[in-house]
Amino acid sequence: MLALLCSVYAQSVLHDNGPLITHAGEGFEGADVSAMQSALGLNAYGFGAQKTDTVDNRLADDFEVTAPHGWQLDTVELYSYQSDANLTSQIAEVNFRIWDGQPGDPESTVVYGDVTTNSLLSSDFSGYFRVSDTALTDNLRPLMLNTVDLSQVYLPAGNYWLDVQFVGSPSASGPWVPPVTILGETITGDALQITSTTPSWNPAFDGGANAAQGIPFVLHGSEANLRLAGQALAVTEASSGDLGVPVLAFAASTLVAPGVGLNALDVQVVGADGATPIETNPVAGVKLYLDADLDGVPDAPDSPLALAVVADDGGATLDLTGVTIDAGTPVGFVVTYDLKGSLDSVALPVTVATLALLLPGLWLVRRRRAMPLVALGLLVALVGACSAPAPQPDPTVIEFRALVTGATAEVASGQFLGQEIGVDATGMLGATITVTY
Numbered sequence: 001m002l003a004l005l006c007s008v009y010a011q012s013v014l015h016d017n018g019p020l021i022t023h024a025g026e027g028f029e030g031a032d033v034s035a036m037q038s039a040l041g042l043n044a045y046g047f048g049a050q051k052t053d054t055v056d057n058r059l060a061d062d063f064e065v066t067a068p069h070g071w072q073l074d075t076v077e078l079y080s081y082q083s084d085a086n087l088t089s090q091i092a093e094v095n096f097r098i099w100d101g102q103p104g105d106p107e108s109t110v111v112y113g114d115v116t117t118n119s120l121l122s123s124d125f126s127g128y129f130r131v132s133d134t135a136l137t138d139n140l141r142p143l144m145l146n147t148v149d150l151s152q153v154y155l156p157a158g159n160y161w162l163d164v165q166f167v168g169s170p171s172a173s174g175p176w177v178p179p180v181t182i183l184g185e186t187i188t189g190d191a192l193q194i195t196s197t198t199p200s201w202n203p204a205f206d207g208g209a210n211a212a213q214g215i216p217f218v219l220h221g222s223e224a225n226l227r228l229a230g231q232a233l234a235v236t237e238a239s240s241g242d243l244g245v246p247v248l249a250f251a252a253s254t255l256v257a258p259g260v261g262l263n264a265l266d267v268q269v270v271g272a273d274g275a276t277p278i279e280t281n282p283v284a285g286v287k288l289y290l291d292a293d294l295d296g297v298p299d300a301p302d303s304p305l306a307l308a309v310v311a312d313d314g315g316a317t318l319d320l321t322g323v324t325i326d327a328g329t330p331v332g333f334v335v336t337y338d339l340k341g342s343l344d345s346v347a348l349p350v351t352v353a354t355l356a357l358l359l360p361g362l363w364l365v366r367r368r369r370a371m372p373l374v375a376l377g378l379l380v381a382l383v384g385a386c387s388a389p390a391p392q393p394d395p396t397v398i399e400f401r402a403l404v405t406g407a408t409a410e411v412a413s414g415q416f417l418g419q420e421i422g423v424d425a426t427g428m429l430g431a432t433i434t435v436t437y
Contacts, residue, residue: 011074015063015219018180018189020079020128020143027129028139034181035133042186043208045130045141046081046176047193047215051093051167054196058115059177059204060103060163061191061215065155069422072255073150073221075121078164081130081141082172089144090169091123096148099161103192104201108161111415112153115165119149130178143178152257154224154411156419161192162217179206179213189214225422226254226262226325226409232431233296233334240437241341244287246334247402248430249296253330258414260421262323265306266406267335269314272399272432281314282398282435284340288318291332298334305333315405324412335402335430343396343437396437404428 020034027033036045049059065071082090095117101108113119126145131138146166166175180188191204191214204213230250238245254260269283270276287307289298298304306318325331407423 011220011222013218014071014073014221017061017063017217018182018214020178020181020216022133022181022183023136026136027131028137031127031129033129033131033136034143034178035131035136036181037133037183037186038208039133040184040186041209042206042211044179044206044213045132046174046178047191047204047213048174048195049080049165049177049193050175051095051165052170056165057193057195058163058165059191059193059215060099060161060201061189061217062102062159062161063219064159065157067223068157069420070154070156070224070416071219071221072224072257073153073155073219074255075220076148076150076162077218077220078146078148078177079126079128079143079216080146080166080168080175080177081143082168082174082176084140085142085169085172085174087125087142089123089125089146090172091120091144091146091166091175092169093118093167094120094123094146094148095165096150097163098153098155099163100158101161102201103161103163103194111155111160112150113163118167121147121149123147141176150219150221154256154258154414154416156416162219164217177215179204180216186211188212191215222255223422224254224256225424226252226256226260226407227424228252228404228407228428230404230425230428230430231296232429234431235433236431238339238433238435240282240339240435242435243338244301244336245339245433246296246298246336247433248335248404248428249291249294249332250335250404250428251294251330251332252325253328254325254421255327256411256421257327258416259324259326259412260409261412262320262325262423263408263410264320265318265404267308267310267316267318268403268405269310269337269400270403272401274401274403274429278314278398278400280343280396280398281310281312282340282343282400282437283310283314283337285309285338286316286318286402287336287338288320289334289336291334294330294332296334298336304336310337314400335404337402337433339435397434398437399432399434401432402430
């Protein structure tokens with residue numbers, strides 16, 4: 001189960017805000033370069049986003065969270081350079097903020113981050129240079145790739161702005177941030193900048209072409225959800241009336257930083273094929289137990305987390321309100337079934353036969369003609385019931401499996417408390433169990 005959870009949580013690129021490289025392999029010693037296109041009238045190598053003793057500049061650009069249940073971010077990759085620096089990064093700090101609207105708008109709020117916390121994980125030479133299109137082999141502006149920690153950031157679907165600032169070596173100019181660069185284009189985005197001299201957010205324009213620019217960054221993470229990894233338990237036979245028959249073990253795991261509340265679990269009794277609804281349901285109730293050590297055995301067999309009656313169609317919903325799954329820590333559970341002692345359909349022929357004996361007599365009673373006949377009919381029925389052997393129906397063998405058909409979950413704490421989270425319950429199917437009635 002743990003191996004499955006690890007494999008499905010591979011990080012991916014959630015958002016790429018635009019390209020940077022314009023000339024692959026044409027730079028210093030064959031390096032890729034990002035060329036400022038002076039031929040188009042552009043003249044900005046980069047924009048200030050530095051924090052020093054005398055300067056306090058920041059840059060911001062927008063992105064959209066497109067997944068229905070949001071994103072759990074992991075890192076963001078940002079580029080910067082310091083003029084005349086060597087190939088060893090001198091970037092010491094990066095702080096960030098995430099806004100739920102355009103920075104500077106009175107209705108916008110910072111939902112994550114601040115202007116002081118250093119969230120830089122690493123900063124290394126990217127292998128690229130920022131140059132002019134008139135000097136492609138220039139090596140004065142080596143671009144550093146900065147990886148910033150966003151692992152505490154969960155965002156529901158919507159539009160947001162990433163706002164960043166860098167602290168670098170005081171001995172070099174900068175840090176500066178190169179713009180999104182596309183050959184043949186002057187307008188590449190809608191980034192904003194705030195500086196010490198202009199303490200309000202304004203468009204990041206290239207002054208030469210008076211063209212709005214974007215900022216290159218790449219967001220890594222995963223779609224926000226709760227994943228259930230199932231393990232069928234090897235219980236192949238059971239007897240009618242058995243209680244606590246283990247049918248399925250599973251681990252619940254999430255990367256959503258505030259944690260996820262697993263509110264409900266939908267369980268269905270299905271046939272041996274694992275999909276078809278069962279015609280005769282042998283299950284009376286379903287229970288869920290904690291399995292902290294993930295060994296497929298309930299930790300406290302006398303203390304279920306939840307229990308529910310199984311309907312005639314084999315369906316049941318377990319109320320799990322208050323069960324929280326913390327980020328990065330799988331929690332194990334075991335599902336058990338309580339089996340019926342007999343099938344409801346077994347008593348039906350006897351009931352029908354008794355009614356067949358009594359109905360004619362009841363009709364005669366209404367006619368007020370034959371009280372002796374009624375008494376005789378009742379006596380015959382009573383004697384027959386006492387003396388004749390009870391009918392023995394042929395044994396009924398039922399094969400069934402447990403299937404988790406769905407679940408509901410929500411963010412358990414933090415900025416977006418109560419936000420619905422998707423649940424991936426793919427493959428949550430128990431082994432085949434055989435019971436004879």
